[in-house]
Amino acid sequence: MLPPRSVLITGASRGLGLEFVKQFLQVPSPPEFLFATCRNPDSAKELQEVAKSNPSVTVLKLDVNEINTIEEAKKAVESKVGDKGLNLLLNNAGVNKKASLEEVTPAMMLDTYNTNVNGPLFTTKAFLPFLLRAAESSSPSEPSSAVVNISSIMSSIELNEKTDAYDYRPSKTALNMLCKLLHNELKDKGVHVGCLHPGWVQTDMGTTKAPLTISQSVCGCLQVMSKMKAENACVLTDYTGKPLPW
Template sequence: MLPPKSVLITGASRGLGLEFVKQFLQVPTPPEFLFATCRNPDNAKELQEVAKSNSSITIMKLDVSEMNTIEEAKKLVESKVGAGGLNLLINNAGINKKVTLETVTPDMMLDTFNINVNGPLFTTKAFLPLLLQAARSSTPSNPSSAIVNMSSIMSSIARTVTSDAVEYRVSKSALNMLTKILHNELKDKGIHVGCLHPGWVQTDMGTAKAPVTVSQSVCGCIQVMSNMNAENACVLTDYTGNPLPW
């Protein structure tokens, strides 16, 4: 998959998304277009600092729960990439309210699904024409167009032994199903679709107790993306490249 000429990352203002931006700038052939999206670009101070010295970065407003921002972002990306299309979409934005069966509410479930499932679905749908444009030069062994959904080991039904984070677990399992549906739809159109478990990472969501640094996680994820092919694309894979049970 690598090196992609154009990359779009959702949730790029902090955590894994921000680190993806930083590390894509460090690959041997960095993207010509690196679209870093977030809900509030004006508040994304660290991202803005990174962008000051890197003309390839375009910071854009994209709230995955608001269709109008997705459509506006798509128009801007299209105006920049032209006929080359979009090579890589990383659906990274997500939320974990960490609620239990006792504390979960209908609104919590709906809000989490809207961000963790509808967000990747409708972001992908909006950018699909640009991904298809890039896919014209794809081959089974060397894809030039891909979608990566950031999932979690907490989505794995086989590995679930606790009842915490009800809304997060269920939504990420739904995201896995969405990944499979997209794979079935797009595999013969030159677009690989995969989902990654980034590990238990030292982010606001993962907390400082997590054993994996943001840098380690993203470095591993990019390596996994670089090895995506027709056989291993639609597999829940961790940041070290190990497949995980659905």
């Protein structure tokens, strides 16, 4: 899959998203177009600094909960990629309120589901025409077009023995089903769909207790993406390439 000519990353202002931007710029053949999207570009100071020193990076406003911002970003992307389309959509934006049974509310569930499931779905739907354009020149076994969703081991029904994150766990399980649906829809059209567990990472969401640095996680995820094939695309995989049970 790697290196792609063009990449779009959601939730790129901090954490994993920002590190994906930085590490894509360091691969031997970095993307010609790297669209780093976030809810509030004006306050994304570190991302803006990266963009200033890297002309391939375009910072765009895209809030996965607001369809109008997705459509505006779509126009900006099309103006740059043209007929060659978009090679990689990385659905990274997500939220985890870590709600217990006592704490969880209907509003909390809806907000988490909107970000973690509806966000990737409608972002993918919007950019699908561009992904299909990029796929036209590739074979199904050697994709030049892919959607990668950042999922979590916390989505696994088989592995779960906890009673926490009533908002987050079900939303990521639903995201896995979305991955499967999109895979079924697009596998014969040259667009591969994958879902990655980045590990327990030292981000705002993962906290400082996590064993993995952001750099280690993203480095592993890029290696997994580079080996994405038809037979391993729609598999919940961790950052080391290990398949995980649904």
